[in-house]
Amino acid sequence: MKKMIVGDHIVKSFGEGDEKRNVLDGVSVHINEGEFVAVMGPSGSGKSSLMFALSGTDGINDGKVVVDGQDLSMLGEKELSDVRRTKMGFVFQQPTMLKNLNILDNILLPALRDNRKNTADLTKKARALMKRVGIEELEKRDMTQVSGGQLQRAGICRALVNNPRIIFGDEPTGALNSASAQEIMDIFSEINGEGTAVMLVTHDAKVAARTERIMFMRDGAIVSEMTLPKYNGMRLDDRVEKVTAKMRDIGI
Numbered sequence: 001m002k003k004m005i006v007g008d009h010i011v012k013s014f015g016e017g018d019e020k021r022n023v024l025d026g027v028s029v030h031i032n033e034g035e036f037v038a039v040m041g042p043s044g045s046g047k048s049s050l051m052f053a054l055s056g057t058d059g060i061n062d063g064k065v066v067v068d069g070q071d072l073s074m075l076g077e078k079e080l081s082d083v084r085r086t087k088m089g090f091v092f093q094q095p096t097m098l099k100n101l102n103i104l105d106n107i108l109l110p111a112l113r114d115n116r117k118n119t120a121d122l123t124k125k126a127r128a129l130m131k132r133v134g135i136e137e138l139e140k141r142d143m144t145q146v147s148g149g150q151l152q153r154a155g156i157c158r159a160l161v162n163n164p165r166i167i168f169g170d171e172p173t174g175a176l177n178s179a180s181a182q183e184i185m186d187i188f189s190e191i192n193g194e195g196t197a198v199m200l201v202t203h204d205a206k207v208a209a210r211t212e213r214i215m216f217m218r219d220g221a222i223v224s225e226m227t228l229p230k231y232n233g234m235r236l237d238d239r240v241e242k243v244t245a246k247m248r249d250i251g252i
């Protein structure tokens with residue numbers, strides 16, 4: 001399997017002098033093309049920092065991150081932002097959307113910054129995505145007129161509109177009730193089934209149990225990993241039990 005992203009001895013630190021602390025302490029990790037992975041671990045263990053490092057969102061202090069053979073530290077700001085815009089999509093716990101724009105325009109906003117793309121084509125793509133995730137009726141509403149689950153669906157459309165090769169999700173179901181969370185996970189599974197890699201940071205064993213590889217972090221390091229067969233919609237409870245047993249074993 002081809003590696004899409006490789007992190008090699010990543011060190012990320014905050015603070016100066018005696019206060020200096022490594023939040024990523026020499027982490028080596030990879031994500032394969034089309035893979036579905038989760039990162040779990042206690043609060044403050046470095047999960048989001050790892051995601052920000054692997055996506056080139058944040059610089060690192062040592063080690064390197066290579067995306068499709070390109071060492072991110074060798075790229076200028078413009079090239080780095082091109083890599084992020086063309087290859088990556090981002091979904092957060094609370095989608096940040098502008099209040100004065102409707103849902104459709106919010107979905108289109110980041111993509112339209114890339115003026116090489118045609119607005120009509122992008123709009124068509126955005127509408128197709130909205131239909132697919134079941135929010136096609138909502139394009140004229142603003143973010144205060146939709147539910148949390150609908151807003152997150154819009155966030156996923158926004159992340160997908162540029163056809164990324166990987167979606168990074170930082171607690172994408174964290175603000176949702178459990179039924180909406182599972183529906184959002186159905187969408188991630190579908191996207192992944194079409195070949196897009198997905199990396200989710202989550203506290204929720206039910207979310208992680210949908211993926212095929214889980215990395216467990218503690219104190220800025222990956223302390224354990226488990227793999228699961230691709231989820232086929234069956235026996236989620238058994239998978240969740242395996243994940244929680246592993247968490248108990250390693251004490252997180």
Ligand SMILES: Nc1ncnc2c1ncn2[C@@H]1O[C@H](COP(=O)(O)OP(=O)(O)OP(=O)(O)O)[C@@H](O)[C@H]1O
Nearest residue numbers: 014015023041042043044045046047048049050201
């Ligand atoms: N900008 C920053 N300045 C200083 N410390 C930071 C900064 N960003 C993160 N940290 C610290 O780095 C550590 C790791 O944070 P990170 O957000 O990666 O953890 P996490 O595992 O994602 O936590 P959570 O599950 O609570 O989101 C934490 O101790 C956090 O306080």
